[in-house]
Amino acid sequence: MSPLPSDMEESFARSLLDQEGVVPDGLTSYSEPVPQTRFNIYRNNVHVSLIDMMAAKFPVVLKLVGEEFFRGLARVYIRAEPPKSALTLEYGAGFPGFLEDFEHVQDVPYLADVARLEWLRLEAYNAADREPLSPEELALIDHDRLGETRFQLHPSLRTLRSDYPVMSIWEANMQDGDLSEIDMAGGGEEVLIVRPGLDVEILKMPSASCDFVRDLGSGISLHEANARALDANEGFDLQLVLSGLIRCGVFTGFSN
Amino acid sequence: MTDISSWLEKPIPARAGVGLKPEHFAAILETLPDIGWFEVHAENYMGAGGPPHHYLSRIREHYPLSVHGVGLSIGGEGRLDTDHLARVKKVVDRYQPGLFSEHLAWSSHDDVFYNDLLPLPYNEETLATVVAHIDQVQDAIGRQMLLENPATYVVYKSSDMEEVDFLREVVARTGCGLLLDVNNVFVAGTNHDYSPQAYLDAFPMEHVGEIHLAGHAESVDDAGKAVLIDAHDRALVDQVWALFERVVSKGVRVPTLIEWDNDVPEWERLFEEAKKADKILEAAHRDVAIAV
Amino acid sequence: MENSVKKTSALVVAGAFAAAAGMAGSADTASAAKEGFEKCYGISKAGQNDCAAAGGQSCAGTSTVDYDGEAWKYVKTGTCTAMETPKGKGSLEAIKAEKKG
Structure with missing residues (x-):
C-alpha cells in the first residue's frame, strides 16, 4: 500500500537534504523501479543551487579557503541551517555566525568577519533607496542648534568593527593583490558600508567611528555622540569623521 | 515616480521574449533591441531597493513585462506562505506585469524552502489542494494567473490522473490559465517514456496564455535510459523547436519565452534564439494571411 | 563653569560640522585623503558577482x-x-x- 500523501512529502523532503538520500517510498519510474538516479537529480538540484547561491554571496570566503573546501563547507551549512523561506535574498545571514563556531575554520580566525563584510555588502546592495543630503543642504542647518541635532542615516548604512584587517583582506582578494603585505598583527579595522546611489561604497574609518555612527543612527544628538566618541578615544577628530560621512552620503535627514 | 498607467496599455504581444538576466541589463538599455517582452522571476525583485529595481524599472519603461514566481509552492500540501504571497503581490503591484505565472510543483515543506521545483502526485486529494492554493493566489493578486506544466524525473505510485487531465481540471475549477513549457513536455516525455506529441495533442490549448522554450541537459539512469534535466543552460534542441512548431500549427499564438538561466550567454546570442522563435510565429501569421 | 564648557563644546561641534560640510563639498582630493576614510577599491570586480547574488533564483535545474x-x-x-x-x-x-x- 502506498503511504498517505502527507507522509510522502515528508519523506521526500527529508531525503532531499540528509546524508543518505534514500528514495522515498511511493516513487517509481518506467525504467528504474526504485528511481535512485532520478531522485538524485532533485537532491542535486537542491544542493547545487544552494551551494552556488552561497558561492555567489561569499566570493571572498570562497577564495580564502579554496573552491573545494568552500563547497564542502557550504553543504554542511545548508544541512545545518536550510533556507526558511522562499525569500532567498535573506539566505546566508547566519553564515558568519556559523563560521564563528565551525571547528574546521578556527585556524582562519578572520574568516567570520570577512563573511560579515560580504553579507553587509549584500544588505546594503538591496536596501531601500534614499537621496543623501548634499553638503550644501547640510550647511543650512541652524548653527546654534547643531549640537542638539539628530540625524537620519541612509537605510543602506552598515558598520563593522573587526579585530582583523578585514577590509584589507577583502580588497586584496577582490583585486588579486599581494596578501603577504597584509599586516595581520597590526590590529583591527572599522569599516563603513553604504550605498548612496547604485554602487556600494566600502570605507575604512578612523577608530571609534563605528560607535559614533551607531550612536547617530540611534537618534543620539551630535553633541552627545561626539562626547561619547571622545570618551572612547581622546584623539577622535569630529571634523574629519563628519566630512568623511558627508562625502559618503550617509546623512539623509535631520531634526533639531 | 514612473507613470505606470502607460504600461497597462502595453499588453504582452504574441512574440518572442527572453528571461531578463542582470548580466544583460546594460546591453539592453544601451541598444533597446527590437524584442517583444521580458520575463523576470518575482523572487529576484523582492529587496527594498538597489540596482535590481533600478534597472528593471528602466527596462519596464520600454518593454512589456511578465512576472514568473518560483517560490510559492502551489503544489505543496501545507498552507501557502502568506508572507511570501504578500511579497509576490508587491512585485506585481509595483511592475504591473502583463502576465503572472507559477508552477505545478512544491518547494517548501514545513518550514524549509528547498529552492527546487519538486513533483506531486496527481489525484483528487492533491487536485483539491492545488485548486485551493490557486484560488488564494488569484484572490491575493487580484488577477488571473497561469500555471506551468513541470519537468519531472520520477512518478508517484499514488498518481491516478494524467498530468494533462489534472491541469484541465485545475483550469475548470479555478479559472486560471496555463503556461505551456514545451521543453518540459519533451523532458518529461523522455523521462517517462511517453510521446510529447501525444501530450501536446491532449493539452487544452485554448487555455494557454504563454509558452516557455529552453535547453536541457542529458544524462542516463541506472537502467541506461536517457534522463533529461531541465537545466536552461544551452540552446534548444531541434526536437523542441519542432514541438513548438506543432503547437503554433494548432493556432496557438501567445507570448513565447526563451529561458536561459545557467551558463548565460552574451546578449546577442540569447537575442538570436528569440529571433528564431519570432520567425516561427511570423511564418504562422503569414500562412494564416495567405489562407484567408 | 559647566555652562561655559557646554557652550564651548557646542561651538566646537558646530564649527567642526560646518568645516566638514565645506570639506565634503569641495572637490579637493587632498582633503579627502586626510579624512582618514580610506576607500576600498575592490568594488568594480565585485560588481560582476552582484549579478549572481542578485539574480540567483530561477526555475531551472542543474547538470552540475x-x-x-x-x-x-x-x-x-x-x-x-x-x-x-x-x-x-x-x-x-x-x-x-x-x-x-
Missing part, C-alpha cells in the same frame, strides 16, 4: 554534479594559506588537526 560525502577533506587550498595569523597559516593547521583526529 555535487560530489557529496567522504571525498571532501577539511583541507583549505585558497588564499588563506598565504596569510600568516598568530595561529599560523590556514591549511597547515587544518592538516595537523585532521591527523590528530
Whole structure:
C-alpha cells in the first residue's frame, strides 16, 4: 500500500537534504523501479543551487579557503541551517555566525568577519533607496542648534568593527593583490558600508567611528555622540569623521 | 515616480521574449533591441531597493513585462506562505506585469524552502489542494494567473490522473490559465517514456496564455535510459523547436519565452534564439494571411 | 563653569560640522585623503558577482554534479594559506588537526 500523501512529502523532503538520500517510498519510474538516479537529480538540484547561491554571496570566503573546501563547507551549512523561506535574498545571514563556531575554520580566525563584510555588502546592495543630503543642504542647518541635532542615516548604512584587517583582506582578494603585505598583527579595522546611489561604497574609518555612527543612527544628538566618541578615544577628530560621512552620503535627514 | 498607467496599455504581444538576466541589463538599455517582452522571476525583485529595481524599472519603461514566481509552492500540501504571497503581490503591484505565472510543483515543506521545483502526485486529494492554493493566489493578486506544466524525473505510485487531465481540471475549477513549457513536455516525455506529441495533442490549448522554450541537459539512469534535466543552460534542441512548431500549427499564438538561466550567454546570442522563435510565429501569421 | 564648557563644546561641534560640510563639498582630493576614510577599491570586480547574488533564483535545474560525502577533506587550498595569523597559516593547521583526529 502506498503511504498517505502527507507522509510522502515528508519523506521526500527529508531525503532531499540528509546524508543518505534514500528514495522515498511511493516513487517509481518506467525504467528504474526504485528511481535512485532520478531522485538524485532533485537532491542535486537542491544542493547545487544552494551551494552556488552561497558561492555567489561569499566570493571572498570562497577564495580564502579554496573552491573545494568552500563547497564542502557550504553543504554542511545548508544541512545545518536550510533556507526558511522562499525569500532567498535573506539566505546566508547566519553564515558568519556559523563560521564563528565551525571547528574546521578556527585556524582562519578572520574568516567570520570577512563573511560579515560580504553579507553587509549584500544588505546594503538591496536596501531601500534614499537621496543623501548634499553638503550644501547640510550647511543650512541652524548653527546654534547643531549640537542638539539628530540625524537620519541612509537605510543602506552598515558598520563593522573587526579585530582583523578585514577590509584589507577583502580588497586584496577582490583585486588579486599581494596578501603577504597584509599586516595581520597590526590590529583591527572599522569599516563603513553604504550605498548612496547604485554602487556600494566600502570605507575604512578612523577608530571609534563605528560607535559614533551607531550612536547617530540611534537618534543620539551630535553633541552627545561626539562626547561619547571622545570618551572612547581622546584623539577622535569630529571634523574629519563628519566630512568623511558627508562625502559618503550617509546623512539623509535631520531634526533639531 | 514612473507613470505606470502607460504600461497597462502595453499588453504582452504574441512574440518572442527572453528571461531578463542582470548580466544583460546594460546591453539592453544601451541598444533597446527590437524584442517583444521580458520575463523576470518575482523572487529576484523582492529587496527594498538597489540596482535590481533600478534597472528593471528602466527596462519596464520600454518593454512589456511578465512576472514568473518560483517560490510559492502551489503544489505543496501545507498552507501557502502568506508572507511570501504578500511579497509576490508587491512585485506585481509595483511592475504591473502583463502576465503572472507559477508552477505545478512544491518547494517548501514545513518550514524549509528547498529552492527546487519538486513533483506531486496527481489525484483528487492533491487536485483539491492545488485548486485551493490557486484560488488564494488569484484572490491575493487580484488577477488571473497561469500555471506551468513541470519537468519531472520520477512518478508517484499514488498518481491516478494524467498530468494533462489534472491541469484541465485545475483550469475548470479555478479559472486560471496555463503556461505551456514545451521543453518540459519533451523532458518529461523522455523521462517517462511517453510521446510529447501525444501530450501536446491532449493539452487544452485554448487555455494557454504563454509558452516557455529552453535547453536541457542529458544524462542516463541506472537502467541506461536517457534522463533529461531541465537545466536552461544551452540552446534548444531541434526536437523542441519542432514541438513548438506543432503547437503554433494548432493556432496557438501567445507570448513565447526563451529561458536561459545557467551558463548565460552574451546578449546577442540569447537575442538570436528569440529571433528564431519570432520567425516561427511570423511564418504562422503569414500562412494564416495567405489562407484567408 | 559647566555652562561655559557646554557652550564651548557646542561651538566646537558646530564649527567642526560646518568645516566638514565645506570639506565634503569641495572637490579637493587632498582633503579627502586626510579624512582618514580610506576607500576600498575592490568594488568594480565585485560588481560582476552582484549579478549572481542578485539574480540567483530561477526555475531551472542543474547538470552540475555535487560530489557529496567522504571525498571532501577539511583541507583549505585558497588564499588563506598565504596569510600568516598568530595561529599560523590556514591549511597547515587544518592538516595537523585532521591527523590528530
